[in-house]
Amino acid sequence: MKFDISYTFDAIPRLLEGAFVTLQVAILGFTLSVLLATTITVARTSLNSKIFNSILAFYISFIRGTPILVQIFLVYYVLPVFGLNLGPFTAGIIAITLNSAAFVTEILRGGLASVPIGQFEAAKSLGISGYALWRKIILPQTFITSIPPLVNEFTMVLKATALLSMITVVELMRVSQQIYSANYHPVEVLSGTFVIYFLMCFVVSRSSVFLENRFIVKRAR
Amino acid sequence: MLEYQIFFDYAPILLIGFWLTIKIVVCAIALGIPLGLFLALGRRSNFVIISFLSTSFIELFRNTPFIIQVFLFYYVLPFYGLRLSAEYIGVLALAAFGSAYFAEIIRAGIDAVPKGQLDSARAIGMTDWQAMRNVILPQTLSIVIPPLTNQTLTLIKESAILSTITVHELTMTGLMVQGETFRPFEVFIMVALLYWALNETIATIMRKFEQNTKKNRKAGSIGNSSTTLKKSTSIK
Numbered sequence: 001m002k003f004d005i006s007y008t009f010d011a012i013p014r015l016l017e018g019a020f021v022t023l024q025v026a027i028l029g030f031t032l033s034v035l036l037a038t039t040i041t042v043a044r045t046s047l048n049s050k051i052f053n054s055i056l057a058f059y060i061s062f063i064r065g066t067p068i069l070v071q072i073f074l075v076y077y078v079l080p081v082f083g084l085n086l087g088p089f090t091a092g093i094i095a096i097t098l099n100s101a102a103f104v105t106e107i108l109r110g111g112l113a114s115v116p117i118g119q120f121e122a123a124k125s126l127g128i129s130g131y132a133l134w135r136k137i138i139l140p141q142t143f144i145t146s147i148p149p150l151v152n153e154f155t156m157v158l159k160a161t162a163l164l165s166m167i168t169v170v171e172l173m174r175v176s177q178q179i180y181s182a183n184y185h186p187v188e189v190l191s192g193t194f195v196i197y198f199l200m201c202f203v204v205s206r207s208s209v210f211l212e213n214r215f216i217v218k219r220a221r
Numbered sequence: 222m223l224e225y226q227i228f229f230d231y232a233p234i235l236l237i238g239f240w241l242t243i244k245i246v247v248c249a250i251a252l253g254i255p256l257g258l259f260l261a262l263g264r265r266s267n268f269v270i271i272s273f274l275s276t277s278f279i280e281l282f283r284n285t286p287f288i289i290q291v292f293l294f295y296y297v298l299p300f301y302g303l304r305l306s307a308e309y310i311g312v313l314a315l316a317a318f319g320s321a322y323f324a325e326i327i328r329a330g331i332d333a334v335p336k337g338q339l340d341s342a343r344a345i346g347m348t349d350w351q352a353m354r355n356v357i358l359p360q361t362l363s364i365v366i367p368p369l370t371n372q373t374l375t376l377i378k379e380s381a382i383l384s385t386i387t388v389h390e391l392t393m394t395g396l397m398v399q400g401e402t403f404r405p406f407e408v409f410i411m412v413a414l415l416y417w418a419l420n421e422t423i424a425t426i427m428r429k430f431e432q433n434t435k436k437n438r439k440a441g442s443i444g445n446s447s448t449t450l451k452k453s454t455s456i457k
Contacts, residue, residue: 061417062413064374066413066416066417066420067382067392068378069381069382069384070392070412070416071413073409074406077399077406078405081405159285162286162289163286163288165288173286173288187293187296190289190292190296194281198280198281198285201285
């Protein structure tokens with residue numbers, strides 16, 4: 001057998017459709033996970049309750065200690081047992097969100113630690129509290145310092161979406177499997193998929209510097 | 222709701238899968254760390270071709286999902302006439318994936334050693350290789366151990382993906398048991414707990430190890446060992 005690149009080119013239009021689904025899943029899952037993680041971070045700091053913190057520690061340890069593939073299977077196969085019949089797409093999004101939220105929470109904790117305590121005190125002395133304190137003062141600073149690890153986490157999510165092919169979400173990986181099981185040229189098709197994944201992740205990971213420059217806070221010293 | 226019997230009936234078969242997971246990860250690390258070291262040194266090399274090849278290897282493997290690397294290994298090796306069983310392909314894929322990350326960790330470790338160390342090693346007449354081997358790399362060791370541990374944990378987790386190419390490791394066994402019993406909850410919880418236990422054990426051991434080396438380094442850095450011993454006891 002010889003490597004016949006025409007099979008790669010033939011597959012590309014469908015692969016790009018799959019890549020579009022991959023991007024959708026990744027962006028949706030990542031956005032939800034950032035929202036969830038922000039809520040958790042705010043709740044953890046303002047509640048400061050022992051029970052909440054220990055539940056959170058348990059959740060983060062579990063997510064970080066088990067493979068995301070097993071988490072995806074858990075969500076996909078276990079929710080129907082409890083009477084929740086979700087499609088693979090929804091189950092996939094839930095699994096990705098739950099997984100990524102744990103990592104984003106850890107990232108935000110680091111970002112929050114870098115916000116000087118004086119910011120809280122200054123806000124308090126100006127009578128700013130609650131929603132305005134977080135929305136206008138603390139969270140913007142937290143997110144700007146967290147840009148590099150957040151971008152890194154987004155590439156992790158992008159790579160994790162490939163695993164959703166295992167629960168029949170028709171994204172890039174699944175599409176390429178469908179193509180090569182029809183034409184029996186896995187090497188050519190998978191090479192195309194490999195390149196597309198590489199380009200997506202590479203562009204995203206390089207965007208970190210650009211985003212940092214865009215959002216950097218210029219302070220008078 | 223829960224059927225506890227499944228835990229007892231299928232624990233032995235899952236443990237067999239678990240053992241294969243451990244074996245695969247150990248082999249992958251044993252292959253991956255030397256390869257990562259070569260890649261890290263290659264990336265710093267003055268030969269443009271070597272540094273370009275190492276850099277592209279690292280970037281290609283870091284910026285693509287592991288599952289597609291596994292599939293590529295699974296289909297490409299036989300394509301060029303190399304027929305191996307799924308287990309060996311899994312080890313190779315995991316080692317290649319891990320080595321790209323190991324390389325970046327080692328490179329960061331080398332960069333963290335002050336530049337004067339290499340300069341002075343060269344100044345007293347060591348060759349590049351001697352300086353690397355006797356001066357730089359030993360100092361890198363304590364810096365790279367925590368990220369290497371993290372990467373090891375990642376490899377354990379990524380090894381679950383080898384179930385897609387029919388390696389009978391823990392996740393694959395879990396899927397088979399699930400197909401037999403139709404009790405996904407019990408099975409996958411058990412699988413998750415096994416992975417979790419392994420990861421937590423390694424993380425705890427390495428944390429202890431790290432604290433010990435830190436203590437030793439602190440003690441060793443002030444004067445010679447006998448005076449430090451006195452000092453540390455007197456402080457206490």
